[in-house]
Amino acid sequence: MANDELTTKQVSIPETAPPKTSIGVLGWLKENLFSSWINTILTVVFGTIVYLIVVNTIEWIFFKAEWYVISANFKLLMVGQYPVEELFRVWIAFTLISLLMGLSWGIWKGTMGHLTIAMTAIYIIVASLPFVLIETRIWLLVNIALIIATYFLGKRLTKFKKYILIGWFLMFPVTMILLSGFGVFDRVGTNLWGGFLLTLLIAIVAIVFSFPLGVLLALGRRSKLPVVKWFCVAYIELIRGVPLITILFVAQLMLPMFLGEGVNIDNVIRAMVGFTLFSAAYLAENIRGGLQSIPRGQFEAAEALGLNATFKTVFIILPQSLRAVIPAMVGQFIGIFKDTSLVAIVGLTDLLGMGKNIISNPEFLGTQMEVFLFVALVFLVFCNMMSYASRRLEGALGVGTR
Amino acid sequence: MFEEFNSETPLDQREDIVVCNNINKWFGSLHVLKDVNLTVKQGEVVCILGPSGSGKSTFIRTVNGLEEIQKGEITVDGIPLSNDLSDIEAIRKETGMVFQSFNLFPHMTILKNITLAPIWVRKWPKAKAEKIAMELLERVGIPEQADKYPGQLSGGQQQRVAIARALAMQPKILLFDEPTSALDPEMIKEVLDVIKTLAGSGITMMVVTHEMNFAREVADRIVLFDFGEIIEVGSPSELFDNPKHDRTKLFLSQIL
């Protein structure tokens, strides 16, 4: 009200054009690259270096590199030793995810849409690679069609947000059951899971489970109950004081010991537990930072309204704290995603591990560059998607604050 | 809406709603409340004045348990304030509080800010809570801001939302801690006007303020604090026109 009055009554200021800054390409070049002798020399030297790097890289990528190492091992890199005749299970899980992505795109638009489009672009690129199997191509095309179809469906289903969210939560157990087998499906031991599939699964499990654990640890660390508080402090400091590799070894060796002789947990689960426990401690510290940033007035306002401790935490404190630490948390998630490559040390073959196996095969001698570049590219694409999502999320949640 | 007694009844014949009995509070070794005694009647408007640092905020915050006291008893709406969380929460249900710095929840819309406690503490259905919230926004003069976020509002508007939020719980007592001190001069009036309309509605109010004219106009009684003690209590005319205590005179001479 008062605002409106102010803006409408504003005195009109004579309009002036902004000072000209654009003075043509040549002007720009002169001003930024050749403004003095030193700058000119620097420009020439770095120009030459960049030119050489770019030319040689392009030449290598398009003419020298032996990309057949990727095409011949594409399946291994993606899913490891997962039996070929059971691959359709991976595809079913994949298709369910596409379905959810399409629906979410339709419902939420914005960031969900951008990410889905990015995924679709990746599908299209993979589907158009010359070497992929015809089956793969068909599955991918089905998925692309499904995403587009469910996008339009999603646009009409905006009332069903809750169910889509539940769908996303169910996706994880469904995928695990599908992949490891149940009922009609044969068991596929996790020792056969590998490649990018394994990387993704470990990362997703670690992220999904370490988040609530991290929240609880962070809250516990601020608890008034000394037992809870000291347990959380001890846990966080213990984990943060030990290298990840050590934790992975401990998870491999000690977990079976803690749980008794009879229980046999497989390697992959042990690694997942290790990553989750590790990530939770770091997340807890990030989240604690967020909790500390909430002004006392917010607690008091919540208390004065009669909200109990749980409501106060869930509705007032946590949402604001988490929002404040999204960048730090996503940084942590990206770190975990990349750290999954450490599982090679405990005998699992993730994407990188599979790459290393392939180059040690005499048949593919001398193709390290190609393999590592491919692995790097896959990581790069996914990590960038995560940090993009984080920036968007931050923007979206920042509405109206400050 | 708050009428639970006959407002025609003279103040001294009404029920006590806030009773503070010899309360004492220390911050470390700093004795900030010294044997404070005050009884507030239903529907009474009490304004609390005093120099900066005299313990006014601390005192008003003890009433809804935001500050613990070390000695003495407080009874609010018949419930003795103890360390028992359920007692404190029961008291907070019946007392709304408006802060100097608004303390709206920045991540929620205005409507959500107001309906949160009614829905989760009073367990009202969402529709009812929203209906009452809109009525309150109407009453404080900003119904069109319901879907905005606090950061998009002016200070005066934010404080009016904070008042609506406190009222939404339909409390018996409203506590104000310098509700206009963080506002630009041109916004003070709009907030004071809202508080004035409440003063006639039958709700009990305790208001810490530096606005002397406002206090004189709305208060049934004025309490003067200094150095953690109540120096003088009286009706506005008694206190402003005929102060008995030297420190009251001194305070008034500095303010007026």
Ligand SMILES: Nc1ncnc2c1ncn2[C@@H]1O[C@H](COP(=O)(O)OP(=O)(O)OP(=O)(O)O)[C@@H](O)[C@H]1O
């Ligand atoms: N959390 C705290 N810890 C320690 N000392 C405090 C705390 N809060 C207030 N005090 C001290 O207690 C005394 C009373 O403070 P209080 O805020 O109640 O004063 P006030 O009368 O509200 O003053 P003002 O008009 O400036 O708001 C002051 O000396 C203050 O420094």
Ligand SMILES: [Mg+2]
């Ligand atoms: Mg104060």
